[in-house]
Amino acid sequence: MAQSRRRGQMCCVYGCVNCRYDKENALSDNHFFNIPKHVLEKRKQKQRWCALIKSQDGLDGFNMTPRPVICHEHFLESDFKKALGSKRWTLEPGVEPSVFNWSKVSERKPPKNRLPLSPSKDQANLMVDAPVSPDNHQSL
Numbered sequence: 001m002a003q004s005r006r007r008g009q010m011c012c013v014y015g016c017v018n019c020r021y022d023k024e025n026a027l028s029d030n031h032f033f034n035i036p037k038h039v040l041e042k043r044k045q046k047q048r049w050c051a052l053i054k055s056q057d058g059l060d061g062f063n064m065t066p067r068p069v070i071c072h073e074h075f076l077e078s079d080f081k082k083a084l085g086s087k088r089w090t091l092e093p094g095v096e097p098s099v100f101n102w103s104k105v106s107e108r109k110p111p112k113n114r115l116p117l118s119p120s121k122d123q124a125n126l127m128v129d130a131p132v133s134p135d136n137h138q139s140l
């Protein structure tokens, strides 16, 4: 029986369900980035990234490893370079994930300044539209 272990490769960002492979075990459109080496090497950086992605090192099956674990959705377009003709994208040095579900401020649209309907709307206007004539020139 084919065991689909690959499906286990999921984005490690809290709340993100993007997988490297889709249900049919095909490569998904998600790009996954490694946690940069300089982050892995520095405790403080590591902790910072853990805090950023709301995942704890060594918990919930997540470990800070050099494997690709964070999907591209958490980076800005300007944070990475897309390699043309390749599935390999590279992070710019020094960037960190900054786009998260929970950071999306629910965009509140400012209330529309609706002009109050003027009560003195002339009734005459209602008559401007020509009545729809029932006889359209369809003779079948």
Ligand SMILES: [Zn+2]
Residues within 6 Å of the ligand: 011, 012, 013, 016, 017, 018, 070, 071, 072, 073, 074
């Ligand atoms: Zn993700």
